[in-house]
Amino acid sequence: xxxxxxxxxxxxxxxAEHKNDFIPDSYKKKLLLTLECLPDKxxxxxxxxxxxxxxxNNRHKIEFRAIASAAAAVVLLFGGYSLLxxxxxxxxxxxxxxxxxxxxxxxxxxxxxxxNEKKAVIAETTCTTIGxxxxxxxxxxxxxxxxxxxxxxxxxxxxxxELNEDxxxxxxxxxxxxxxxxxxxxxxxxxxxxxxxxxxxPVVPEIDQAVQDPNKTKQEADQLTERPVIPELKNxxxxxxADGKNEPEIRKGPAPKLQ
Amino acid sequence: MIFELTIQxxxxxxxxxxxxxxxxxxxxxLFFTAKSILRNDTDAEDAVCSAxxxxxxxxxxxxxIAFFKSWITRIVINEAYAICRKNKNVQSLEEVTxxxxxxxxxxxxxxxxxxxxxxYRTVLIMFYYDEIPIKDIxxxxxxxxxxxxxxxxxxxxxxxxxxx
Numbered sequence: 001x002x003x004x005x006x007x008x009x010x011x012x013x014x015x016a017e018h019k020n021d022f023i024p025d026s027y028k029k030k031l032l033l034t035l036e037c038l039p040d041k042x043x044x045x046x047x048x049x050x051x052x053x054x055x056x057n058n059r060h061k062i063e064f065r066a067i068a069s070a071a072a073a074v075v076l077l078f079g080g081y082s083l084l085x086x087x088x089x090x091x092x093x094x095x096x097x098x099x100x101x102x103x104x105x106x107x108x109x110x111x112x113x114x115x116n117e118k119k120a121v122i123a124e125t126t127c128t129t130i131g132x133x134x135x136x137x138x139x140x141x142x143x144x145x146x147x148x149x150x151x152x153x154x155x156x157x158x159x160x161x162e163l164n165e166d167x168x169x170x171x172x173x174x175x176x177x178x179x180x181x182x183x184x185x186x187x188x189x190x191x192x193x194x195x196x197x198x199x200x201x202p203v204v205p206e207i208d209q210a211v212q213d214p215n216k217t218k219q220e221a222d223q224l225t226e227r228p229v230i231p232e233l234k235n236x237x238x239x240x241x242a243d244g245k246n247e248p249e250i251r252k253g254p255a256p257k258l259q
Numbered sequence: 260m261i262f263e264l265t266i267q268x269x270x271x272x273x274x275x276x277x278x279x280x281x282x283x284x285x286x287x288x289l290f291f292t293a294k295s296i297l298r299n300d301t302d303a304e305d306a307v308c309s310a311x312x313x314x315x316x317x318x319x320x321x322x323x324i325a326f327f328k329s330w331i332t333r334i335v336i337n338e339a340y341a342i343c344r345k346n347k348n349v350q351s352l353e354e355v356t357x358x359x360x361x362x363x364x365x366x367x368x369x370x371x372x373x374x375x376x377x378x379y380r381t382v383l384i385m386f387y388y389d390e391i392p393i394k395d396i397x398x399x400x401x402x403x404x405x406x407x408x409x410x411x412x413x414x415x416x417x418x419x420x421x422x423x
Contacts, residue, residue, distance in 0.1 A: 008415040011422070015368035016387045022369055023290050027304045031286055034308040035279040038315050 278318055282311055285328050288389050289335050295384035296339035298373060306342050310335040329395065336399055371421045372414075379414035382407055 282289075289310070293303035314331050321330055372383050381400065385391045386407075393411075397404045 004419060005412065005415050008419040008422075011368055012372070012383065012387045012415070012418065015366050015372075018366070019291070019388050020287065022294075022366065022388075023287060024300050024304070027290055027300070027307070028286070030304050030308055031282070031311065034311055035275075035282060038275055038278070038312070 274318075278315055281324075281327050282314075282331070285331065288328070288391075289331065291384055291389040292332050292335045292391075293339045294373075295381040295389065296336065296377065297342060298380075302342050302346065303339070306339040307335055310338040313338070332391075333399060367422070368418065371418050374421070375414060375417055378410055379417060382410045383414045383418075386411060 286307075289307045290303060293306040293310075294300070297303045297306060310331065314334050321327065372380060375383070382396055385396045385399070386393065391399070393404055393407050397407045400407070
């Protein structure tokens with residue numbers, strides 16, 4: 001550097017000492033505003049393999065826990081929808097329960113889809129997959145709705161041995177006419193009188209027997225066959241034609257001509 | 260990884276907060292880098308803001324936090340050149356008037372440097388105001404170290420001539 005240059009060098013260095021004065025105020029404001037407006041975003045931290053992810057209920061709530069050693073920001077994706085974008089600390093259990101999450105899960109997944117695919121990616125950072133459903137157990141343990149349906153459907157079918165035993169008992173009963181309700185039939189074979197009635201209605205034979213009982217009077221027999229009438233209603237029944245009050249009027253004369 | 264560094268420092272820091280702190284630490288330097296390429300203050304501000312947004316998007320790709328300054332400086336330079344290309348046929352009012360602003364912060368040397376051709380202006384601002392080593396300037400501008408040195412020498416000469 002020549003001596004002339006040295007002077008200029010010193011001059012420029014002197015100017016650079018108060019360089020902050022050359023930065024406009026608007027710059028700092030603009031920069032701060034830009035930084036403030038930056039979206040929350042994932043960093044690609046490695047909580048992935050260690051993340052413990054649970055589907056509590058496929059339709060309403062997803063819970064996961066970070067057990068990694070480093071804090072990391074996570075974007076949880078479910079069927080392409082971004083549900084959660086925040087930083088989680090180790091051990092923290094963030095739950096997604098906001099309405100957007102519910103809409104997204106309802107729109108894109110169903111329990112069967114996840115169950116069938118098994119490896120449906122339920123969480124990932126912007127650059128690395130942080131976890132996936134690998135076992136069916138995780139789903140069946142946590143999916144209450146599904147469990148209920150499975151319980152209902154899981155009534156065991158009867159054993160074939162038991163079925164055969166039941167059949168034998170039933171056949172044995174049928175062989176004994178008294179036990180099988182064939183007592184009347186057996187009687188009827190000797191006496192034709194009550195055979196038909198016993199055959200038609202073996203369960204309620206009392207009324208028929210009472211009606212046909214020669215010891216009962218005719219009135220008693222009628223009472224047995226007559227339908228019972230509630231005494232309170234009996235008085236209110238219309239007396240059709242008894243005193244002519246409720247008798248309908250009979251139209252007299254020729255029928256009206258149609259116009 | 261950035262995370263490991265954060266943990267080593269013994270504290271848990273929000274990702275965005277961490278990025279913002281780094282940017283603010285180097286904000287002055289970033290402005291001078293942009294200003295060395297762009298004459299207009301507003302364009303320089305835009306270049307930095309645009310670079311910050313791009314850097315934020317790719318922040319997880321940065322392998323070591325120690326390289327943050329050089330990494331973001333390179334992004335600012337690219338953005339500044341992009342604005343330069345965009346404004347190729349546009350001349351700002353500031354450049355047309357070209358009269359020194361006799362404000363409170365008026366500095367003749369600074370104004371003279373800003374009036375120089377781009378090749379001299381860039382190296383002078385980067386070297387004196389941004390305090391970037393010659394080797395790094397050569398790296399950023401993709402020129403030889405000797406070229407930077409000669410441009411600095413000629414730049415100084417031009418400043419001297421204009422002051423007289």
